[in-house]
Amino acid sequence: MFKKILVANRGEIAIRIMRACRELGILSVAVYSDADRHALFAKYADEAVYIGPSPSSESYLNMEKIVKAALQTGAEAIHPGYGFLAENPAFAKLCEENGVVFIGPSSSSIDAMGSKITARQMMKDAGVPIVPGTERGISDPEEIADVAERIGYPIIIKPAAGGGGIGMKIVDRPEDLAPAVVSAQSIATSAFGDGTVYLEKYLSEPRHIEFQIMADNRGRTVYVSERECSIQRRHQKLIEEAPSPVMTPELRKRMGEIAVKAAKAIRYRSAGTVEFMYSHGDFYFLEMNTRLQVEHPITEMVTGIDLAKEQISVAAGEDLSFSQNEIEIRGWAIECRINAEDPMNDFAPSPGRLRRYRSPGGPGIRVDSGVYTGYVIPPYYDSLISKLVAHGRDRSEAIARMERALYEYIIVGVATNIPFHKAVLRNERFRRGDINTHFIKEENILDDVKNIVVQEKERGDSLASALGADTRKVAAVSAAVGAYLSLYSSDEGEGERKS
Known part of the structure; x- marks a missing residue:
């Protein structure tokens, strides 16, 4: 070790x-x-x-x-x-x-999956189902139009070297194709230094389901569990859960074995994630993330496997500490990404000082965070404050615990997307598990978010707003005490005034 x-x-x-x-x-x-x-x-x-x-x-x-x-x-x-x-x-x-x-994996494995076009071709050769689309990058307008017509609208244009939804463009009609391609290529060049794009058939009502895999240096590869990642905004995941509401034991085995086949095709080692689009009983390879995912805690909660420790052990040359048959899913877990962003201003980043911060707790709650009261969230990086995870015996209990945790969360000083998470969890369609990647738009969730923001200001529907004036008093007193104590320095002797 x-x-x-x-x-x-x-x-x-x-x-x-x-x-x-x-x-x-x-x-x-x-x-x-x-x-x-x-x-x-x-x-x-x-x-x-x-x-x-x-x-x-x-x-x-x-x-x-x-x-x-x-x-x-x-x-x-x-x-x-x-x-x-x-x-x-x-x-x-x-x-x-x-x-x-x-x-992590070898540089060759990362390189193989770094280009979406190369990854698609390798997966196709390995017998992994892929979404209908181009097998190589294209730039000629006439060729793009011909391919789009052959695939059938709607289509989606994707940067070959990209990720995180950056530069993706959905096209519903032939007349919208040319400007969308120009825009996608421009964004891809700016963001990734590579303007190469490719086309895929845009699936209707798809779910985004990913499989966590682990592989050691001897080639032993297992699928740990799946995660449902369909609640997205601008192709960015915001709420994930494990297992997926649509999953059955038979489907899990079938998709999991395909995920393992994909990993073995590039001689993968370490933790990784194979992502699929699932639609009406069929599933297709989307991409492979050759790293530990943001949402890995929900898999840890339902399996009891510490993925970070396992990843380190494998890198040190040790074998996987568990086999496929030893993996058991217990209960349900949901993760909400708590970001410093303003839901009333198109979710613009909201950097600044946390005047007060208190994370939730209690049964089944896990908070992965790196902030504290007084910490300044900088404008240079991702606006993630924490990953809030709720675990329950079943999906209903996990949702109830997450709602309680969101109520308890106290963050004063910056705007957050907590109202967004509340709106999704209260939605009846979400509670039924009837979701897809278009859920936010189809359910007009952003309108519900605005209503929640207004209600909390008026009625105090959270612990932070319920404390109200007390919170402001605490912040003011803390600032005054801090200013007073700053007049003293232990370097100059106890009780001696600096100025």
């Missing part, structure tokens, strides 16, 4: 990995930027190394600085978390070249 691991990430995922390290008796090293100088993860780690200015391009995306920090601190391995360099084959290769273990 490793003695020291550098975590090349920030926020809640950095702390999540460091917690796994602490339980395994491994020392952790944090890297931080100017904006994260006072971040919780930098304090939690056993060591912390400054790597540059706040913009991620000058810090968390600087491969050379991060590898240098690992070598200087004696870290034997680097865990990339998710985002930033987690799916960058050049970074994995740089680690390999410097004798530092990259906690």
Whole structure:
């Protein structure tokens, strides 16, 4: 087992990995930027190394600085978390070249799945079902029009090198095709440095279902469980649950075995996720994420498997600690991504200082976070405050516990998307499990969000709003006490005034 691991990430995922390290008796090293100088993860780690200015391009995306920090601190391995360099084959290769273990798959596996076009072709060759579409990147307008006509409208245009829904364009009519392609190519070039796009048939009423897989260095590969990720806004997941409401034991086995086949096709090792689109009984390969997913906690809650620790153990050369037959799903788990964004302003990011912060608790509640009262959420990175997870004996209990947790959550100082989560959980169609990737638009959820925001201001339908004036008083008193105490310094002797 490793003695020291550098975590090349920030926020809640950095702390999540460091917690796994602490339980395994491994020392952790944090890297931080100017904006994260006072971040919780930098304090939690056993060591912390400054790597540059706040913009991620000058810090968390600087491969050379991060590898240098690992070598200087004696870290034997680097865990990339998710985002930033987690799916960058050049970074994995740089680690390999410097004798530092990259906690994830090989650079060749990452590279194979990095291009959506290459991934589609490899999966097709391996016998994995794919959505009808192009087998290569195209740019010629006439060819694009011919392919779209052959596939049949509606179609979706996707950047070949992209992810996270960035640059995707849905086209319902031939006359809208040309401008959509130009827009998608422009966004892809700006975001990924590669304007290559490809076309796929756009499925009606699809569910987004993904399978967590784990594979060790001996090639033993298992599917751990599936996750339902259909509640999305602008192709970004916001609420996930495990298992999927549509799943049966037979369907789980069939999809899970296909996910394993996909992983074996690229000789995959480590934790990964195979994503599918499911529609009317059929399912198709969407993409493979070669990293630990944001939503991995719900799989941990229903299986009892610590995926982060398992990932570290596999990277250290150990075999998987469980077999396919030993995996058992117990109960139901739901995850809500709590973001600092303003639901009354088109969900624009809402950076700023947390004047008061208190996370929920009680039976079945887990909060993965990296913030605290007084922490300033910077404008440079993802606006995620925490991942709120509720676990229950069944889906109804998980929903009830999540609603209670959302009521208990106290966040003062920035706007959050908590009203959005409340609106979804109260929706009767969601409670029935009748969901797809168009759910938010079809149910006019954003109108419900605005009503909830207004109601909470008027009636105090949450613990934070119920405290109301008390919350403001506490914040004011805390600020006054802080200002008073700042006049004193232990460096100058107890009780001596600085000025």
